Amino acid sequence: MCLLPPLPQEPRPVRCFDVERRKKLLALADTLLNTDATESTGRTVRYLCKLAAAHAEPAPLPRLTWLLNRTVDEYDALISFDASSIRHMQHIADTPDLFERDPQVTAHGALLEAEGATMVQYRKPLQTKQLTIKEAIKLLSHGGQKPPARVIKPSLKKSAAKKQIRRKCWPKTNTTIAGEDHPLGPASVPASFDWARQFLLRLFRVFGKRAVLAKLATWKWQAATVFSGVGCAESALLSIEHMVDKENRLQGTPLRGRHVNMMFQVEWEPACQKVLASTYKVCCFSDVMEFQRDSTFLYCTTHKKMCKCKMSIIPKRPRVILAGPPCTSYSNMGKGLKKDDPVFKCHEKFYSVAEDADILLLENVPEYPIEDMVRDELGAEWTAVSAKVDPRHFGLGCARPRIYGIAWRHALFRWNSQYPLESILDALKARPRMTANDYYFLDCPPSRLTDSEDRNLQDYLNPQLFKEDTSCVDLTQLVRTGRGRGSTADGHLPTLTTNTGKLYSKDHKRFLTVEEQMNSHGLPTSLEQARASGSPKLDLQGICQTSAVKMAGNCMNLSCVGSFILAAALGLEQV
Numbered sequence: 001m002c003l004l005p006p007l008p009q010e011p012r013p014v015r016c017f018d019v020e021r022r023k024k025l026l027a028l029a030d031t032l033l034n035t036d037a038t039e040s041t042g043r044t045v046r047y048l049c050k051l052a053a054a055h056a057e058p059a060p061l062p063r064l065t066w067l068l069n070r071t072v073d074e075y076d077a078l079i080s081f082d083a084s085s086i087r088h089m090q091h092i093a094d095t096p097d098l099f100e101r102d103p104q105v106t107a108h109g110a111l112l113e114a115e116g117a118t119m120v121q122y123r124k125p126l127q128t129k130q131l132t133i134k135e136a137i138k139l140l141s142h143g144g145q146k147p148p149a150r151v152i153k154p155s156l157k158k159s160a161a162k163k164q165i166r167r168k169c170w171p172k173t174n175t176t177i178a179g180e181d182h183p184l185g186p187a188s189v190p191a192s193f194d195w196a197r198q199f200l201l202r203l204f205r206v207f208g209k210r211a212v213l214a215k216l217a218t219w220k221w222q223a224a225t226v227f228s229g230v231g232c233a234e235s236a237l238l239s240i241e242h243m244v245d246k247e248n249r250l251q252g253t254p255l256r257g258r259h260v261n262m263m264f265q266v267e268w269e270p271a272c273q274k275v276l277a278s279t280y281k282v283c284c285f286s287d288v289m290e291f292q293r294d295s296t297f298l299y300c301t302t303h304k305k306m307c308k309c310k311m312s313i314i315p316k317r318p319r320v321i322l323a324g325p326p327c328t329s330y331s332n333m334g335k336g337l338k339k340d341d342p343v344f345k346c347h348e349k350f351y352s353v354a355e356d357a358d359i360l361l362l363e364n365v366p367e368y369p370i371e372d373m374v375r376d377e378l379g380a381e382w383t384a385v386s387a388k389v390d391p392r393h394f395g396l397g398c399a400r401p402r403i404y405g406i407a408w409r410h411a412l413f414r415w416n417s418q419y420p421l422e423s424i425l426d427a428l429k430a431r432p433r434m435t436a437n438d439y440y441f442l443d444c445p446p447s448r449l450t451d452s453e454d455r456n457l458q459d460y461l462n463p464q465l466f467k468e469d470t471s472c473v474d475l476t477q478l479v480r481t482g483r484g485r486g487s488t489a490d491g492h493l494p495t496l497t498t499n500t501g502k503l504y505s506k507d508h509k510r511f512l513t514v515e516e517q518m519n520s521h522g523l524p525t526s527l528e529q530a531r532a533s534g535s536p537k538l539d540l541q542g543i544c545q546t547s548a549v550k551m552a553g554n555c556m557n558l559s560c561v562g563s564f565i566l567a568a569a570l571g572l573e574q575v
Contacts, residue, residue: 171488172366172401173388178429185395185430189441189519192396192434193532195559196239199394199428199566200247206427207419212570213251215419216244219569221260221359222311226288226323226350228265230275232556233322233361233565234282235523235535237262239558240565242534263311264300266291271547277302278539285309288346291353311356316574318358318412322565324556325350327365333497351377359572360407361564362386363556370405383410385421394559395430397438398493398520402556404564408572419570428563436471436487436494439520440508447510449475457504460484472512475502493520498553501545514540514548522558533558 167177183202186192203212225233241259248254264283265276276284284302285291291298291309300307311319329341338344354360355378362370366388374384386405391398406421415421449457459479460466466479471487476499478484487494494503496517503512515525523538524530530537540548 170390170392170399170401173390173393175387175389175393175425177393178395178431180431182429182431183395185397185432185434187433187438189434189439189516190529190532192519192522193524193529195394195522196236196243196534196562197246198430199240199559199562200243202427202430203424203566203570206423207570213244213247213253215570216259217248217253217255218316218573219244219259220257220317221320221569222263222314222317223260223320223322224263224265224311224357226266226321226353227325227346228267228272228276228284229269229324229554229556230272230518230523230538230551231265231280232521232523232558233324233561234262234265234280235533235538236556236558236562236565237322238535239533240562240569246534261317264307264309269547269551271543272551273301275539275543275551278541279536283307283309288349288353291349293352318574319356320359320361320568321354321357322361322363322561323350323354324363324554325368327368330367331365332367347373348377354378358409358412359568360384360405361561361568362405362407363402363561366401366403368403370403370407374405374407378407381409381411382407383415384408385415387421387425389425389560389563391557391559392432392490392492393425393429394563395432396520396557396559397432397434397436398557399488399495400521400557400560401495402560404560406564406568406572412575413572414575415571416573419567421567421571424567424570425563428566432492435491436469437505437507439493439516440472440505440510440512441519442513442516444508444510444513446508447504449504453502453504457506460486461506470506472503472505474500475504475511476500496520496553496555498550500553501549514545514552517549517552518555520557521552521555523555 169176186194186198200212223237225231228234237260244259245255262280262282264285265280266285266288267273267276268287273284273286276282281302283300285298285307286301296308296310297306298309299305313319325347326343329338329344329347330336351373360374362374364370370386371384374382384405384407386403388401388403390401453475456475456478457473460470460473460475462479466473466484466486468484469487469489469491471491472493473487474485474494485494494500496503500517501511503517504510505512518525518538518540519529522533524533524535525538525540527537543551
């Protein structure tokens with residue numbers, strides 16, 4: 001239950017007119033309504049409306065009362081004034097004949113415009129339908145115009161395809177979704193491991209096969225990853241390299257040497273170090289904070305000895321660093337302290353290490369300002385482009401909105417105008433066909449729920465307590481505290497977090513396994529999946545459940561990072 005502090009019975013002392021405070025309160029209330037529709041949220045929003053209205057008037061309002069009833073006979077979240085209060089406000093309202101025009105306005109309530117200068121009157125309750133909380137907030141936010149029609153939420157039973165047509169972008173992204181002219185995405189998880197080959201086929205269709213292969217023939221990188229996790233960037237690089245080499249062999253023009261030489265990885269989590277060492281067998285250093293400008297060798301956790309931690313300057317093989325710095329400083333689910341967060345020291349250290357690189361590929365939460373960070377930390381010698389994308393842009397049925405960026409030294413590289421970033425991303429798009437339930441594809445027995453988990457599941461299935469899609473629900477989050485989380489409004493798998501260990505499917509009657517969580521990102525966990533993707537099987541042997549779930553919550557999605565790898569390979573050319 002949401003506990004709210006009691007409102008004062010007496011009017012508060014005179015205070016300054018705080019427009020910015022009021023806007024923030026209304027924005028928070030609107031965000032709550034858009035993300036959560038529980039009963040406790042309704043009470044919270046009403047309270048925010050009251051606080052917002054208190055900041056809308058520079059003078060004290062005598063005998064101010066609030067309509068708290070949620071019955072059909074009264075309006076929700078409206079401010080009610082008596083006759084003397086209205087007379088007191090006539091000089092602000094700029095409508096001197098308001099009281100004479102409608103003497104019953106006292107009983108029907110009034111709302112103030114966002115600038116606190118206009119009164120809004122309402123007809124009698126018997127002549128006007130009930131005003132919802134959301135409509136009241138819209139009136140508060142948009143100048144007190146005519147009450148809008150009741151907002152009816154789309155039924156959860158409607159198909160994802162119909163909802164997708166009405167969307168312009170997936171939530172928290174700035175890239176438009178795939179249209180009818182784009183191909184359909186994979187119909188199953190096993191079919192999704194062929195993503196790199198499908199990406200090449202989509203690029204061939206838009207830019208021409210010969211032109212794309214000729215451009216990728218010059219793709220030569222020496223690469224390193226920082227904040228490597230379980231090697232999502234490495235797996236994406238290897239998948240693309242494998243498929244490009246395969247296409248060249250089919251054309252009868254196999255290339256000599258490798259497109260990408262992996263130099264080293266940097267990861268401080270011991271469980272991730274173990275996975276990286278057994279899966280990729282590349283030098284791994286334990287902490288980015290250990291790097292110094294004059295350091296040439298550091299202790300390698302893979303080979304258990306001192307190994308080289310510098311990339312050599314090789315003509316026509318630029319030094320590329322792929323990284324996903326810690327997101328807690330900027331994430332909405334984290335502290336949100338940004339540069340004041342102690343974790344931000346890792347970001348500063350990373351950018352000092354990145355000064356030795358020629359190209360950067362960066363990933364983080366959508367709130368992270370990649371282009372500003374590159375400009376502030378690396379200076380005017382660097383240029384950056386970025387876009388916010390989601391796996392659903394590329395035809396998958398799971399949500400993971402992230403911002404990805406490409407930065408380069410403009411003295412060494414320039415962007416080829418023949419391959420704009422927007423055109424490359426648009427060429428790679430596909431329409432998703434999979435839903436959340438499609439990711440429960442392994443043959444596993446039903447999960448046994450504890451008593452508390454079973455009670456929480458029943459709360460999820462109660463439409464009065466939880467009104468979102470329940471194809472799969474997160475039983476680590478309690479519905480009665482207002483933190484319930486299920487599949488997206490489109491029926492897709494929700495964004496995996498570091499504690500999403502009990503994502504339950506009511507149809508399959510079990511939790512999403514760790515292997516299935518990794519598979520949702522495109523990481524292969526079996527030999528068959530590895531052969532289809534062209535990257536090595538992820539070795540999770542000896543990793544406990546808690547550590548594996550945390551790994552999955554910190555992963556990049558291979559289709560997203562792969563799209564930017566291809567964009568950099570096609571778009572960047574040496575000066």
